[in-house]
Amino acid sequence: MSCEGHSTETEKAEEQPQNDVYLRWLEHRKRKRAEEKQRKKEKRIALKEAGLGDQLRRFRGKTMEQSSCKIRVAIDMSFDDLMSEKDCRRAVQQLNWSYSANRRSPEPLQFYITSFSGLSRKVYDGIESNKNQDIFLKNESLDDLFKPEEIVYLTADSDNVRVLSEIDDTKVYVIGGLVDHNSHKGLCLELAVRKGYGHARLPIDEFVEMKTRKVLTINHVFEILVHYTSNHDWEKAFFTVIPPRKGAAKKENGQEAPSEESDSQKVVDSTEDSDAPEAKRREIDDSATK
Template identity: 35%
Template sequence: MSDDQQRPVQPDTPEPGPPQSLSKNALKKAARAERFAAYKVERRAREKEAKKEKKRMLRAKCAAGEIGEDEKRRKKKPRLHFGGRVVVDLGFDDKMNEKEIKSLCSQLAYTYSANRNATYPFSLVYTSLNGRTLTRLEGMNDAGYKRWTNTEWWPESYERLTVGSQENIRHNIIYLTADSEEELTELKPEETYIIGGICDHNRYKNLCLKRAKESGIRTARLPIGRYLASLPTRKVLTVNQVFEILLKWVETKSWEEALYAVVPKRKYQIGKSVSSMANSDNAEDREDRDEDADKPDSSVVVIEQAEAVEA
């Protein structure tokens, strides 16, 4: 047998080509992600050291008698539960693009952070948790949302609230929407308030209103037009802004104070009366709704900050 017959036939293998080069946008994104990862590690190290130093100084002051028991008690912020419940309806996953999903998750993190630091926190329930919203939350800070205190996460719809409930209980469930004909006058501890968890840039008209009507529950709108008449007619706010307004009302019992404390100042100018407020530019409204989505993983930063407070 010849050498050619003994030698096994080698399959033809293509010559390795030049490595595929990334586009400029992909390179920029990769560099930005790398910078942010390095920044996050550095920031966490700084925060850890700052926390240690703060505890050390506090112990030193206590040992020296510079901080008395009264001051210690004052430093401990009292937290009294209002009794009411806020539900964020996440059942709009199919109506948002990826950028809007990212922005929504940032808003959810801000709601938790605001509730965590509130004097009168609500019980928070997030419903219809699934799809891309769930996937993004799972990927944020090692699924940090599962460690949020005083919160519940339901894969089911908010309609679980009404299953087998009596008519008086159903009457105490209110879906907040700017399209409602009824204006909310006050918050009651026995009531549940639903906020539509959607970042849609005002594409879908009457979406939450129709949803609530199909469920047979009440709707109401915040009294924004009464105090901030210069805002756009439909008065679209982010999920966390609506939630923070509710928190502020519980604290102050004043819609005017709550609205002025939460709505960005650039959206209006304070005049002699509500009717004298100047109209704001629509581009600023869009900018305000987009500002979370444009930040790299801003929701991760908020979650870490909130968890640092709990630590």
Template identity: 30%
Template sequence: MEQLSNKFQLLQWNFRRLLNIPQKTVSPVVWRPPMITSSHEPSSEFRENLSEEENKRIDRILEELFLFSRLSVRFPKKISDSEWKTFLELKSRKSRFDEAMFLFRKEKLEEEDARKKLEKVNFRKISEQNVGSRVPSYMLHFPNSVSEEYYQMKRLYEAYLLENRPILAVDCQFLSRLSPRGRGLTALQLQYLITENRRNPDPFRLHFVNYDSKNSSIQDLEKSKLQSIRKSHVFNPIVTENGLETYENHSKNVIYLSPDATEELESVDDDKIYVIGGIVDRVPEPGIPKHASLEASQSAGVFARKLPIDRYVDFKSGSKFLTLLAVAEILRQVNIHGDWKKAMKVAIPVRNTRGADEKNPKARAAQLRIHAFNQEILKRIDRRLGKDFI
């Protein structure tokens, strides 16, 4: 039956290509040998701590993953116990399929980072071998990691000790209330925020407030996505379980950024404390109120302001709810030069300022084919396993 299905899909695909008819999917949806192995299964220790019902759910999810791995090459090489914990929390087959693809993309990014680090190490070794040898005067030696880290630390210490940069505080009270996928995406943004701030020539005094380090969900994030929080040798943000009462002596200088605020932020000053809600930007979250950041500012009794996005950016597509990194970069740019328009041009993706008629039609068509490909995979699995289970 599978061979017949494969032949039909390939025949249809080649026929459309021969007649130059636009394809419905990005590639033929065919059955392949399974990619799933023992490295994808949860450990026996993990399963021993689950209930009987949870173990049955694990078995059903393994059946799904087996079929995912046969229909899409975008499948992770392994799945850890902490990632299995996320799979158990996900409520739909589509969300589990999206999580598998997310883990695949994460692996690819990690592989690319490892490759770049290796290239740096090899380049540094070659540079060190050339020290003392005759090289053209215009060639500069690649700076070693010690000097890079030294200057990064120097800038950070100056920002904190001299108080010559604004405080950027991330309100983490929402983190444990997000969906598993939202929690993971937000944690990745927080990790990127730490890394980018450390590397930036103009770093913030970065704080994480309302950070519940005893919460099991957040502890899992520290193991999988927020690893630098646990590294004592890495310069991290100041992390506290306390909320905005941390700044009670400077309450007049605290500004909570919220898209629902009525007044706009006018400037970004070194002596102010700018608070952003640690909430994923992409999708609505059932556990988070619609006006969560505004309500948080009112509860803490601090000023709420919104970025003047509508005044400087003509949004034609996408959401006006920006990523944590985008908000941080806008604040940084305005703090440096005061030009909101220039800052938003740097931080807001071009895709948000282009209408449908301005976008690349080939790219749009490719996205539709990818979507159709994924939908076909889910249909095949529904036919094989029956409708989704809860």
């Protein structure tokens, strides 16, 4: 056998393991794609059976202008100086989840973000898909936009629940855009009293037993208002939105209520919807590395 022939056989012998690895990789990829295809098929079937077939398409709901709901909800972003950069990014994530909930509502609320000019705004503007969001983005403060008598500041520290027995479209319901409530307990109530705003708390205590603290995220409060304005049922709104990990139970019997998925908990295909929660989370994470 010539040296050349021996060399060729050696090369073939060395190539064979590489080919085997490549073939195994191709087979693995083929299997994973088949599994993903089957998973999506099962998801489509489940959504149709649950009456949620509209989620199979890129969502096209009503705009705020088209909505019959004229309830105004504002998120007050005047607290950037009290938050770390990480918390500002978390706040923006919660703003986007709030937008996602409003966008999917049959009749969207009139959604304002006020005092939106600090670090949070910079983070928000750095997300490409935020450019066409249907939100009233305002640099101005609450005082510049609304009359004090119109404003009802929502805070868990308020002892006033009667104001929210019915939502009034002559009022503006304000959610504090503050992530770290533990470090600034009572701040939103103090602000409301000092400014002469009305204030109220959500009637959670009247409907829900909570195993953990009652402080909810920005988007959870917003979503509760979205659901309440749609069905006028506080209990249903709470149990649709409050995460199961908080151990929410119905007040009258202490039994945990089965919770529907809130809009920020739903799994929406982020390749089809740039406003899906996973897509937003990814964009915010990406912006942190720029």
